[in-house]
Amino acid sequence: MRLEAIFVAEAGGEPMETRESVEAVHGGLAGDRYCTGRGYYSPFDVCETTFVQAEAIEEIRETTGIDLADGRHRRNLVVRGGDVHDLLNCRFELGAATFEGTRPRPPCRHVEEVAGEDGVARALGDGRGGICARVADPGELRVGDEVGDVEEMGNFEGLVASIRDRVGR
Structure with missing residues (x-):
């Protein structure tokens, strides 16, 4: 997988801003609403970061005519x-950061309200809403970075080996 786009918003309901790079920090992405506690669902239902597939966004446009790009x-x-x-x-790397995939991110009514278009929440349903991930190790992300070193979190032996490789033991 390759990082194709980065979006952040300063506060809940504010338009998403595109970036070429962003710093993943403990708690989320620097400057994003959920990292600063200004998200619509803060502090009740927070995903530090959210991932979605470009192919899902394209499928939504092709099948519904709704362009979410x-x-x-x-x-x-x-x-x-x-x-x-x-x-x-799983624990995985993207750019200089490490993430842990925590749970699916289904759409909600708020996404439709902010998008200003009926059908957005339904279009993001059926597994197209993406996932939530926690920042395990901070670092910079850039458009074009590849997802790498995917390791199941239940694989303790693999996790210990990867830590040993990092510290050179």
Whole structure:
């Protein structure tokens, strides 16, 4: 999978802004509404970061005529070339950061209200809403970065080996 687009919003309901790079920090993406506690669902239902597939956004446009490519999907990181659901319960690298896929991110009524178009929540349903991920190790992300070193979180031996490789022991 390759990072195709980065979106952040300063506060809940604010338009998503596209970036070429962003710093993943403990708590989310620097400057994003959920990292700063200004998200619509803060502090009740927070995803530190959200991932969605570019192919899902294209499928929505083709089947419904709703174009969400401008960030109206309200997800932070758009990736291409794989199923984001394969990252659930996994630790993985993207750019200089490490993430942990925590849970699916179904759409809600708020995404439709902010998008200003009927049918957005329904279009993002059926597994097209993406996933939530926690920032495990901070670092910079850039458009074009590849997802790498995907490791199941239940694989303790693999996790220990990867830590040993990082510290050179």
